[in-house]
Amino acid sequence: AQSVTQPDIHITVSEGASLELRCNYSYGATPYLFWYVQSPGQGLQLLLKYFSGDTLVQGIKGFEAEFKRSQSSFNLRKPSVHWSDAAEYFCAVGASGTGNQFYFGTGTSLTVIP
Amino acid sequence: KAGVTQTPRYLIKTRGQQVTLSCSPISGHRSVSWYQQTPGQGLQFLFEYFSETQRNKGNFPGRFSGRQFSNSRSEMNVSTLELGDSALYLCASSLGFQGETQYFGPGTRLLVL
Numbered sequence: 001a002q003s004v005t006q007p008d009i010h011i012t013v014s015e016g017a018s019l020e021l022r023c024n025y026s027y028g029a030t031p032y033l034f035w036y037v038q039s040p041g042q043g044l045q046l047l048l049k050y051f052s053g054d055t056l057v058q059g060i061k062g063f064e065a066e067f068k069r070s071q072s073s074f075n076l077r078k079p080s081v082h083w084s085d086a087a088e089y090f091c092a093v094g095a096s097g098t099g100n101q102f103y104f105g106t107g108t109s110l111t112v113i114p
Numbered sequence: 115k116a117g118v119t120q121t122p123r124y125l126i127k128t129r130g131q132q133v134t135l136s137c138s139p140i141s142g143h144r145s146v147s148w149y150q151q152t153p154g155q156g157l158q159f160l161f162e163y164f165s166e167t168q169r170n171k172g173n174f175p176g177r178f179s180g181r182q183f184s185n186s187r188s189e190m191n192v193s194t195l196e197l198g199d200s201a202l203y204l205c206a207s208s209l210g211f212q213g214e215t216q217y218f219g220p221g222t223r224l225l226v227l
Contacts, residue, residue, distance in 0.1 A: 034215070043118075043204055043218040090157065099170040099211045100147050104157035 002027050004093050006105035013081050014113045021076040021108050023091030033074040034092040034102070035065055044090065050074065061085070086112045115141055118207050118219035126225045132193040135222045139186050139207030145169075146188040147216060148180060151202040160203075163188055164211040192224075200226045 005024045013019055025031060032051050036044035048059025055067040065076045074091060091105040119138045127133050139146050147170075148160040159172040163182035180190040186207075192199055202223050206216035 036218070041223075043220040044206075046215060046217065049215055092157075099164075100145055100162050100206070100208055100214060100216055101159045101170045101172070102147075102149075102157075102216060103159075104149075106156045 002093065002103045004091050004103050004105040006089075006091055006108050008108045009106070010109045010111070012111040012113060015083050016080050019076075019078045019081045019085070019110070021089050021091075021110070023074045023076065023105060024072050025074065025091070025093045025103075026072065027093050027095060027103075029095035032094045033065075033067060034094070035059065035063070035074075035076050036090045036092060038088045038090065038107075040087075047076070047089075081110075081112055083112045083114060086110055118205055118217055120203075120205050120219040120222050122222060123220065124223045124225075126227065127195050128227050129195055129197060131195050132191060133195060133224060134189055134191045135203055135205075135224075137188045137190075137205030137207075137219060139188070139205075140217055143207035143209055143217075144186050145208045145211045145214070146182055146186065147206045147208075148188070148190050149204045149206065150174075151204055151221070152200075157204070160190065162211065169211050195226045197226050200224060 003026045034049045035047040050067045088107045090107045092102040094102045121136045145164045147162040151157045162170040166182045177193045182188045202221045204221045205219045208214040208216045
């Protein structure tokens with residue numbers, strides 16, 4: 001069965017510190033992978049996506065993610081966190097041939113300490 | 115381009131009533147998907163429409179239904195509302211239906227009393 005696991009429910013980092021949010025997936029087909037961010041009361045904004053090719057993908061707001069097939073992971077990173085990055089982050093997986101049914105992780109809530 | 119729009123943004127209903135939510139996709143996008151987001155269950159896929167046809171359906175009861183119009187706008191309907199239907203309902207649009215990038219609207223917050 002398809003599933004996405006975000007093992008960290010909540011993470012607190014200091015402003016300026018580096019960040020890594022973990023995402024592991026289980027998917028039978030070749031996955032398409034996404035990271036979205038959600039601010040309180042808002043919809044989801046796409047940060048970055050991986051379909052194929054270079055396993056290190058760059059996104060908006062200085063985020064990047066690395067696809068590691070051997071580890072079934074797609075971790076999100078940012079070298080220096082800003083206070084405005086405080087939000088909920090969701091990893092999602094989909095696949096070609098299965099329509100647009102995405103499976104989402106449960107999310108990681110990020111708190112940034114000044 | 116304008117983003118995905120959803121109306122209304124907030125809604126309060128009572129148990130047993132029905133509700134209709136609307137979603138207008140990004141111009142040129144032909145696929146619309148609906149998700150339910152709750153604190154307990156997270157984001158769960160409801161259904162997807164492409165060219166006025168339902169392509170995928172999640173594991174929700176038949177009280178949840180949807181449709182898509184020729185201009186790609188979509189509506190979802192929930193009949194006989196239950197307290198557990200209180201949630202943020204998110205609509206997402208994409209160009210096609212092959213696992214493509216989905217762009218989300220701001221959501222409709224439904225409270226069932």
